[in-house]
Each structure stands twice: as C-alpha cells, then as structure tokens.
Amino acid sequence: MSPYRVALRQTPLICRSFQPKSTTTTRQWPRYASSSRGGDAKSGGAGRFIAGVLVALVAGGAVVAYPTLTKESPKLPQAVVEYEKPRQLPESKEHNRDLISSQHLQVKQSWENPGLYAWGSNSGRVAAPDSTERVVKTPRRIPYFDDQLLRDVKLDREFGAAVTEKGDLVQWGTAFSKTNPTPVTTLKGKDLIRIEVSRDRIIALGKNGSVYSLPVAGSDQSSGNKTEQSSWFSFWSNPNAVSYRQLKPNNLGWGETVTDISSGLEHVLLLTSQGRVFSAASSTSDFPSKGQLGVPGLTWATRPQGPFDQPHEILPLKGFKISKIAAGDFHSLALEQDGRVFVFGDNTSGQLGFEAEKEIPFVDGPIPLPFSKLYRGSKQHPRVTAIAAGGANSYFAIDATRVAGPEEDSARDVGRVTADVWSCGSGIWGSLGNGRWTHVSLGPSKIKPLSGLYEFDETSNFVVPIRLARLSAGSTHAAAVMSNVTYVDASDNSSHNDTNWGADVVWWGGNEYYQLGTGRRNNVPTPTYIGPLDGGQGDAEKGRKGEQHRFQITPRTTVRLGEGGKGRKVSVEQRVECGRFVTAVYSGT
Numbered sequence: 001m002s003p004y005r006v007a008l009r010q011t012p013l014i015c016r017s018f019q020p021k022s023t024t025t026t027r028q029w030p031r032y033a034s035s036s037r038g039g040d041a042k043s044g045g046a047g048r049f050i051a052g053v054l055v056a057l058v059a060g061g062a063v064v065a066y067p068t069l070t071k072e073s074p075k076l077p078q079a080v081v082e083y084e085k086p087r088q089l090p091e092s093k094e095h096n097r098d099l100i101s102s103q104h105l106q107v108k109q110s111w112e113n114p115g116l117y118a119w120g121s122n123s124g125r126v127a128a129p130d131s132t133e134r135v136v137k138t139p140r141r142i143p144y145f146d147d148q149l150l151r152d153v154k155l156d157r158e159f160g161a162a163v164t165e166k167g168d169l170v171q172w173g174t175a176f177s178k179t180n181p182t183p184v185t186t187l188k189g190k191d192l193i194r195i196e197v198s199r200d201r202i203i204a205l206g207k208n209g210s211v212y213s214l215p216v217a218g219s220d221q222s223s224g225n226k227t228e229q230s231s232w233f234s235f236w237s238n239p240n241a242v243s244y245r246q247l248k249p250n251n252l253g254w255g256e257t258v259t260d261i262s263s264g265l266e267h268v269l270l271l272t273s274q275g276r277v278f279s280a281a282s283s284t285s286d287f288p289s290k291g292q293l294g295v296p297g298l299t300w301a302t303r304p305q306g307p308f309d310q311p312h313e314i315l316p317l318k319g320f321k322i323s324k325i326a327a328g329d330f331h332s333l334a335l336e337q338d339g340r341v342f343v344f345g346d347n348t349s350g351q352l353g354f355e356a357e358k359e360i361p362f363v364d365g366p367i368p369l370p371f372s373k374l375y376r377g378s379k380q381h382p383r384v385t386a387i388a389a390g391g392a393n394s395y396f397a398i399d400a401t402r403v404a405g406p407e408e409d410s411a412r413d414v415g416r417v418t419a420d421v422w423s424c425g426s427g428i429w430g431s432l433g434n435g436r437w438t439h440v441s442l443g444p445s446k447i448k449p450l451s452g453l454y455e456f457d458e459t460s461n462f463v464v465p466i467r468l469a470r471l472s473a474g475s476t477h478a479a480a481v482m483s484n485v486t487y488v489d490a491s492d493n494s495s496h497n498d499t500n501w502g503a504d505v506v507w508w509g510g511n512e513y514y515q516l517g518t519g520r521r522n523n524v525p526t527p528t529y530i531g532p533l534d535g536g537q538g539d540a541e542k543g544r545k546g547e548q549h550r551f552q553i554t555p556r557t558t559v560r561l562g563e564g565g566k567g568r569k570v571s572v573e574q575r576v577e578c579g580r581f582v583t584a585v586y587s588g589t
C-alpha cells in the first residue's frame with residue numbers, strides 16, 4: 001500500500017470532523033470505511049486530531065489561544081496553554097479556524113496574498129530572478145507578481161513567461177536577458193489568453209484566435225523584423241514593439257478560430273473551434289524531424305514554399321472532431337471528443353503508448369491508440385477523457401464504465417464509472433508515477449494511487465468517482481490536482497469549526513533540481529504530497545503536524561482579494577505549472 005493511499009484515507013476524517021453541514025460533499029473511501037466505521041471515524045477523527053494538536057502544543061511549549069482544547073483534555077499536564085478572550089466573534093472564528101486547520105489557512109492566504117510561487121532549478125534565474133542560488137529548494141514567491149492574477153505561466157530552466165490579467169506578456173530569466181533577468185512586460189495589447197514555450201520561442205494565443213510566435217531572447221525581439229508586413233515606419237513609430245511572427249492556419253472556415261495551442265521543444269499543435277488540428281515548427285534552431293508534426297513526409301528539405309513555420313493541417317485527423325491536444329518534447333497526442341486518442345512523433349521511450357511489438361523510433365502520422373486491450377476481461381468499457389504530455393511522457397485519464405458480461409443480465413454495479421490514470425514513456429526519473437524506474441515503457445501502465453478513487457456525495461447520496469481536475473507534466477516531473485474534494489464556504493455565519501479546504505495535489509518524477517518541492521533531492525516514482533507553500537511558518541509552533549499539513553490548492557472561487565477580504569471582487573483559482581525542471585503555483589484568473 002502506498003503512503004498516498006494511507007494519507008488520503010486520513011483526510012476525510014479530518015474534513016468530516018470539522019464539517020458540520022451535511023449538505024456538502026465530504027470524502028469517504030468505501031474501500032477503507034464502511035458506513036459504520038465512517039460513523040466512528042467522525043468522532044474518533046475529531047478526538048484524535050485535537051489530541052494531536054495538543055500533544056504537539058505541549059511538546060513545543062507553545063502559547064496558543066484555543067479555549068476548547070482545555071475542555072477536551074482536562075488532564076493536560078502543566079503545559080502553558082494560555083488563551084486570549086475572544087474580542088470580536090468573526091475574528092475569533094477565523095483565528096480558531098486557522099488554528100485547527102492548516103488547510104483553512106492556506107485557502108485564506110491564497111486569497112489575501114495572490115501571487116506566484118516558484119521552485120526548482122535557478123541556473124537561468126527563473127525560480128528566483130533576484131537570487132544567484134543554483135536551486136530553489138522549496139516554494140518561494142517572485143515578488144514582482146505579488147497581488148497579481150495571471151492568465152497563464154510557462155517555465156523553462158532558462159526562461160519564464162507569464163500572461164497578465166490584462167493579456168500582456170511578461171518574460172524573465174537569463175535566456176530572456178543575461179544582463180537583467182528580472183520580469184519585464186514585452187508583448188503588449190494582444191489580449192493573450194494562453195502561452196506555450198518551445199526550446200527558444202514563446203507561442204501565444206490571443207483571445208480572438210490570433211497566434212503569435214516570438215523569440216525568447218529580448219535581443220532577438222528588438223532586432224528582428226516586427227512582422228512580415230511591418231515597415232520601418234511602424235518599427236520606429238513604436239520603439240517598444242516586440243518582433244513576432246503570426247502563425248495563421250490557412251483555409252479556416254467561416255467563424256473558425258484557433259482555440260488551443262500546445263508546444264513541444266520544436267513543434268506546436270494548434271486546435272481550432274471546429275476540432276481541426278494544425279501543426280507548425282515552433283523553434284528557430286531545429287525543424288521538427290521526429291514525426292511530431294503529424295504530416296507524413298514533411299521535413300526541412302521537403303517543406304513547401306513560404307515561412308518555415310507555416311501551419312500545416314494534419315489531414316488524417318480530418319473528419320474527427322478533436323477536443324484536446326497535448327505535445328511532449330517531441331511527440332503529440334490528440335483526443336477526439338468521443339474518447340479516441342491519436343498519437344504521433346517520437347516513440348523512443350515508448351511515449352506513444354503501444355505495447356511492445358517491434359522497435360519503431362517514431363511515427364510520422366496520427367495513429368489511434370487503443371485502450372480496450374488494457375481493459376480486456378475487466379467488464380469495463382474505457383473512454384479517454386483527458387490527455388497530457390511533457391518531456392518523453394504521456395498521460396491519459398480514463399472513465400471505465402462497468403458493462404454487463406455475456407452471462408450476467410444485471411450485475412449490481414453495471415454502469416458504475418471508475419476513473420483511472422495511465423502513463424507511458426520514460427520512467428528513468430520516476431515520471432511514470434507507477435513506482436518503477438524503467439527507461440522505456442512497453443505500453444501504458446496505471447498510476448494506481450490516482451485510479452479507482454471514489455467519494456460519497458451526500459447531496460446526491462451517490463458514490464462518485466474522483467477524477468483528475470488537472471495534470472501538469474513538465475519535462476521529467478508532474479503534478480495532478482484531484483477534483484471534487486473542496487470546501488470554501490466557511491463564513492461569518494457558519495460555526496467556528498467550519499473550515500475551508502482546497503483540492504489535493506500530488507507530485508512525482510524527477511527532482512534533481514528540487515522541482516518537486518519536497519525539499520529533498522531524490523526522485524519520486526509515486527504520487528506524493530508536499531508541504532504548504534508558505535512553508536507553514538508559524539505552523540510548527542501551532543503544532544500542526546502529520547498528513548493534514550500538506551499543500552492543497554484553492555479551487556475557483558469568487559472572492560474579494562486582500563487582507564480581510566476588502567479588495568476587489570474576482571474569480572480566482574490556484575494553478576500548478578510543472579515546467580522544465582522548474583515549478584510554479586500561481587493565482588489564475
């Protein structure tokens with residue numbers, strides 16, 4: 001049994017203990033807790049948790065205000081537990097909540113101090129632009145982004161890029177500027193909504209579907225041609241203009257726009273509102289040569305006239321309505337709306353997901369990756385619901401629906417959906433998440449700690465699968481945010497035991513630059529928790545220890561930002577971004 005399972009199992013106990021409302025969803029793990037045990041756990045969990053706080057308090061000799069503690073445990077030795085008289089009710093409520101729950105405090109801090117935390121490699125001054133340390137071992141804020149909400153963030157070891165709330169591009173890192181690697185706004189006024197990064201360029205998607213490709217290096221931006229059409233006049237009339245190229249798929253239909261982009265080191269995939277997929281070269285240094293463009297026969301030598309980075313439609317996908325795209329360093333995935341996955345590009349680590357047949361280093365046109373084989377004999381029908389790719393890895397989220405076998409007309413669980421996560425590709429850094437360190441995967445393997453999870457939804461009285469909310473794959477590490485396990489409704493009106501909590505997020509894979517945020521350098525082959533972003537300063541003396549003291553992510557909520565919720569009203573969520581040996585968590589708009 002993995003530590004993750006054990007840890008997950010403890011969560012509901014804690015959540016439920018401080019979860020007086022019966023109308024909200026709480027977590028229950030049928031595998032471990034029958035309904036009667038669940039009942040016991042309710043009170044037991046509370047008792048144990050409080051006791052845990054107490055023990056730690058005593059051990060630390062802390063001075064803490066928490067009146068109910070003494071009631072709970074009258075035989076407390078001569079520990080110095082002092083408490084203030086509550087002055088104002090709401091304040092003391094919040095104080096109490098912060099004390100009893102690290103998770104509550106984390107949610108609050110994410111609203112009071114939005115911003116960007118980064119960690120991992122700092123050789124390119126990306127994780128901590130102001131510091132010359134080579135690595136940043138635990139989450140640290142980049143002060144430039146304090147109080148900012150961001151639309152997107154992407155990180156390479158040598159450069160970082162972010163899109164501000166207004167849609168402008170901010171860049172930093174030594175590959176952007178050796179002399180001044182701190183964040184600077186570059187491309188402005190394009191209303192950008194998403195960015196992707198190749199080896200040396202940033203690919204940016206505007207709200208209206210325009211796609212821009214610009215060099216990472218600030219020196220290239222100002223010396224290059226502004227656009228193919230730009231004149232010297234327009235150059236001089238706007239000395240701050242940044243040179244970029246536009247990637248324009250031709251023959252788009254009426255009203256058809258680019259809605260998503262995904263870039264590898266040398267190629268970018270463009271998805272349109274009609275479910276068509278185009279690909280283009282996205283790096284200035286190398287033309288894609290491993291089939292990742294999905295256009296059979298297309299090479300540097302055979303490329304058509306015109307710009308080297310003109311988008312090409314991936315014709316074999318025509319007729320399928322593609323809903324999601326994902327690019328690894330040198331490979332590509334496309335998910336059709338009915339759950340079929342197409343793969344193409346580099347396969348040298350087995351990242352295309354096929355079981356061992358013969359060695360085929362790359363595939364230059366999309367081929368469907370069948371999952372039915374993996375579920376053969378399971379009486380389950382698999383359907384891929386989400387894809388992710390990074391480095392030499394691919395990840396697939398699957399809804400497997402129980403179907404009746406030929407000899408059973410009505411098994412009780414027919415129709416029940418299990419949510420599973422599969423991975424394939426290189427496992428040498430642990431990024432398969434399956435506990436193994438294999439160089440090449442011979443077919444997808446299940447990430448067991450993220451598969452087959454359920455929770456009990458008290459509103460509907462159904463047991464529902466816990467799916468992935470988001471999976472971010474960096475070059476050797478990854479993070480998964482689980483869905484549907486959050487509570488953010490604690491208010492002045494609810495009980496002082498009513499605490500908020502965010503979504504669980506787990507991390508695994510390469511950690512050679514401390515990019516997992518565990519504070520240690522060993523690679524981790526199975527999903528694991530990390531500590532709270534703010535290092536829980538002050539938490540140690542408050543005595544919060546153990547599994548509940550872990551980083552959780554605040555789900556999308558409409559709140560007033562700032563201290564005491566007095567700022568502007570926004571819809572905000574925290575997002576995780578695993579990049580190339582660097583990681584960020586930011587307040588996303």
Ligand SMILES: *[C@@H]1O[C@H](CO)[C@@H](O)[C@H](O)[C@H]1NC(C)=O
Pocket residue numbers: 024025457460464484
């Ligand atoms: C949890 O997920 C289930 C199914 O996906 C959904 O019906 C339910 O409303 C969700 N609950 C919450 C609190 O979001």
Ligand SMILES: *[C@@H]1O[C@H](CO)[C@@H](O)[C@H](O)[C@H]1NC(C)=O
Pocket residue numbers: 189190191206208209210
């Ligand atoms: C898209 O928006 C940008 C600015 O936000 C503008 O410069 C560009 O002309 C627009 N493109 C189209 C096709 O509307």
Ligand SMILES: *[C@@H]1O[C@H](CO)[C@@H](O)[C@H](O)[C@H]1NC(C)=O
Pocket residue numbers: 224225228229
């Ligand atoms: C800039 O654009 C002009 C005309 O479009 C072209 O002749 C020239 O080669 C370009 N220069 C560079 C450095 O791309």
Ligand SMILES: *[C@@H]1O[C@H](CO)[C@@H](O)[C@H](O)[C@H]1NC(C)=O
Pocket residue numbers: 347348349350351352353354355356357358359360361362363440441442
């Ligand atoms: C992909 O690579 C794996 C591992 O080398 C191999 O078993 C598989 O047959 C390859 N698949 C394709 C389609 O090339």
Ligand SMILES: *[C@@H]1O[C@H](CO)[C@@H](O)[C@H](O)[C@H]1NC(C)=O
Pocket residue numbers: 491492493
């Ligand atoms: C708390 O209760 C008051 C009075 O019933 C109500 O006006 C207010 O909106 C409530 N606040 C919240 C956050 O629910």
Ligand SMILES: *[C@@H]1O[C@H](CO)[C@@H](O)[C@H](O)[C@H]1NC(C)=O
Pocket residue numbers: 020046068495496497
């Ligand atoms: C809050 O928790 C304490 C300790 O478990 C308990 O004694 C108290 O009754 C709870 N209060 C409410 C309003 O739930």
